[in-house]
Amino acid sequence: MAKALLFDLDGTLLHSDPLHIAVFIELFAEHGQQIDKAYYLEHIHGTFNEITFGRHFPDQDALALADEKEARFRDRLGDSAEPMPGLTALLDRAAAENWRVAVVTNAPRVNAEAMLAAIGMTDRLPVVIIGDECAAGKPDPAPYLAAMDRLGVAPGDCIAFEDSPSGMTAARASGAYCVGLRSSLTEDKLCAAGAHVTIQDYTDPALPKILARLNERNSSS
Numbered sequence: 001m002a003k004a005l006l007f008d009l010d011g012t013l014l015h016s017d018p019l020h021i022a023v024f025i026e027l028f029a030e031h032g033q034q035i036d037k038a039y040y041l042e043h044i045h046g047t048f049n050e051i052t053f054g055r056h057f058p059d060q061d062a063l064a065l066a067d068e069k070e071a072r073f074r075d076r077l078g079d080s081a082e083p084m085p086g087l088t089a090l091l092d093r094a095a096a097e098n099w100r101v102a103v104v105t106n107a108p109r110v111n112a113e114a115m116l117a118a119i120g121m122t123d124r125l126p127v128v129i130i131g132d133e134c135a136a137g138k139p140d141p142a143p144y145l146a147a148m149d150r151l152g153v154a155p156g157d158c159i160a161f162e163d164s165p166s167g168m169t170a171a172r173a174s175g176a177y178c179v180g181l182r183s184s185l186t187e188d189k190l191c192a193a194g195a196h197v198t199i200q201d202y203t204d205p206a207l208p209k210i211l212a213r214l215n216e217r218n219s220s221s
Contacts, residue, residue, distance in 0.1 A: 003214040004153040005094055006144060006176060007125070009105040009112055011163035011183045014081050014119050016073075017045070023072045027065065031057055041184055046164025048106060048137060074114050083119040084181070086202025091124050099214060100151040104143045104160070106131035106167070127151065139166040144174035159214065168193035179210055 010016045021040045028035045033056060035044075044052050049066035057065065094101050102125070105112055109130050116122045129147045131137025148155060155175025162168045163181040171178045172194030180190030180198040187198040199206050 001157055002100055002151065002153045003097070004100040004102065004148070004151050004158045005090070006102050006104050006147050006158055006160040006171070008160075008162045008164070008167045008171075009103050009107055009115055012084065012161050012167075012181050013087060013103070013121065013125075014083055014115060015183050016077070016081075016115065017184045019073055019076045023069055023076065026072070027069055028056070031060070031065075033057075045184065046106065046138065046166035048131070070108055070111055074111065077114060077118055079118060081115070081118040083121060084183070084201050086204075086207070087119075087121070090202045090207070091121075093211070097214070100127075100153060101125060102127040102129060102147040102151055104129045104138075104147045104171075106137045106143075108132065138164075138170035139173075141170045141173035141175075144171055144176060148174065148176075157214065159210065162195070163190075165189065165193035168195050177210075177213060 007013055010020065021037050024040055024044060025035055049069055050062045053060070053065040054062035091101065103112065103116070105128070112128050112130065116125060127147070127150055129143050129150065131143045134142040134146050136142045144160060148158060158176040159179060160171035160174070160176035161179050161181060162171050163183050163185065168178055168180060168190060178195050180187070180195035182190065182198050182200050190198050197206065197210060
């Protein structure tokens with residue numbers, strides 16, 4: 001049976017949260033509201049921008065604000081960024097094991113393409129599932145289920161990597177084995193959202209045992 005690794009993007013393939021936080025703080029301030037990193041992580045992290053802006057600025061055009069936020073994010077991102085530590089080696093392992101891979105994100109497609117290009121992973125991660133292009137975005141499991149369908153894999157044969165509560169909720173509901181990355185949140189918060197286990201990044205010494213699950217399932221099937 002085919003196996004797969006499913007990756008969220010922001011905070012999972014690259015540590016992009018500092019850029020998002022800076023842009024949200026800037027935009028909120030321009031519209032008369034003060035927020036900080038803690039507020040972002042508690043109330044905004046992993047949520048669709050249009051929902052966030054609609055909730056905080058009900059008298060303004062939420063879609064326009066969302067588009068402006070993402071344009072500013074792409075400007076700050078630029079053309080080059082560092083992938084999450086250990087990502088290249090993990091993708092090498094996936095290729096050697098014939099594990100299938102996909103990106104599953106709530107980011108707009110233009111952002112997803114920009115981020116993958118910036119970390120040099122466009123060709124290595126060609127399957128990109130966008131929440132807005134599914135029946136529902138995270139925290140609904142629809143994007144993960146769409147990725148599984150696209151790759152031709154069963155939920156029990158997938159490991160999903162996530163860093164936000166909404167993403168983890170979606171991954172857990174899809175039936176995948178869920179690994180939380182502690183890029184911004186603590187283990188307690190990730191596990192409360194559904195993570196089976198957490199790692200710091202892809203160099204974490206706990207990762208080999210996690211990945212062994214896929215081969216163990218293969219040998220027992």
